[in-house]
Amino acid sequence: MSAAREDAPLRCEGLARSFGGLQAVAGVSLALPAGQVTALVGPNGAGKTTLFNLITGNLRADAGAAWVRGRPITGLKPWQVARLGVARSFQDLRLFTHMTVRDNVLAATERSAWFWQPGGAAGRKRRQAAAEAALEATGLAALAGARAIDLAYAERKFLSLARILAAEADIWLLDEPASGLDPASRTRFAELLRAATGRGVAICLIEHNLDVVAELSDRIAFLDQGRVIAEGDPRSILRDPALAAIYFGDRHEPATAAAETTA
Known part of the structure; x- marks a missing residue:
């Protein structure tokens, strides 16, 4: 090898x-x-x-x-x-369709149940910053409050990628x-x-x-x-x-x- x-x-x-x-x-x-x-x-x-x-x-x-x-x-x-x-996307996207765009991205930063999140307030702030940066990079910042189900197909594709970006x-x-x-x-x-x-x-x-x-x-x-x-x-x-x-x-x-x- x-x-x-x-x-x-x-x-x-x-x-x-x-x-x-x-x-x-x-x-x-x-x-x-x-x-x-x-x-x-x-x-x-x-x-x-x-x-x-x-x-x-x-x-x-x-x-x-x-x-x-x-x-x-x-x-x-x-x-x-x-x-x-290791992060992946799927052909069928597998988004949380009735959650907001921002919450979909934040969910990808959660490494365990919410009440066991490490890092306290500083860790939470870092995860939120990573989510906002991912939304900005994928052109979804203006749609952060929209539900995933209401996005156009291309926007859903970018939401899937934003989740990967936010997960770092x-x-x-x-x-x-x-x-x-x-x-x-x-x-x-x-x-x-x-x-x-x-x-x-x-x-x-x-x-x-x-x-x-x-x-x-x-x-x-x-x-x-x-x-x-x-x-x-x-x-x-x-x-x-x-x-x-x-x-x-x-x-x-x-x-x-x-x-x-x-x-």
């Missing part, structure tokens, strides 16, 4: 998960370097979201292991993984975060991600819009049938005709025939 892979804030080795006779994730090894965006690309059903669920503890792995800054996280509950600085996590797992965004919102989203990587945040995103992938990612891991079959720089991966055939469902050869690409 390379030193760079060993030093990555989050890495997994041989993660696997089956559902009955279907092997959704089949021995995936992946490292997320600090200060980079790694995109997971592949056809529908390739195992991308299942991999996120294995890392975050939403699903239990049949085999393999994952580490956050060298600490084993396999078998931990989702809230335990989150406390180690240094590992982000984003599941289709740019889907449904208009061009201006996509530009703001890209700026937020670049600002985060500039602070050393390790980001992994699942995204079907290949223009977004090309614009934002530093590296791509291409998944097919539960396996990483290629990994490398965006230019090499996105221009590989064998991988394009797999992605668009025009297979003329088995997925395992796709050559691994390195940066």
Whole structure:
């Protein structure tokens, strides 16, 4: 294993998960370097979201292991993984729809039940400041008192990201975060991600819009049938005709025939 892979804030080795006779994730090894965006690309059903669920503890792995800054996280509950600085978004957003925008963001800063919050008044003030900064960064400050259910779709997307920002996590797992965004919102989203990587945040995103992938990612891991079959720089991966055939469902050869690409 390379030193760079060993030093990555989050890495997994041989993660696997089956559902009955279907092997959704089949021995995936992946490292997320600090200060980079790694995109997971592949056809529908390739195992991308299942991999996120294995890392975050939403699903239990049949085999393999994952580490956050060298600490084993396999078998931990989702809230335990989150406390180690891993934040994620979901395709269905999972917001508290009848709570205000501000309260949705504040909820992401709560590490335990409210009456056990550490830090007293100073800690509470720090959490409130983090929430307000996240709302400002995502353009939601003027909507802080609105209910999440009353937001437009793009605004809900940014609320999901504001929760991650306020949690001050240094590992982000984003599941289709740019889907449904208009061009201006996509530009703001890209700026937020670049600002985060500039602070050393390790980001992994699942995204079907290949223009977004090309614009934002530093590296791509291409998944097919539960396996990483290629990994490398965006230019090499996105221009590989064998991988394009797999992605668009025009297979003329088995997925395992796709050559691994390195940066």
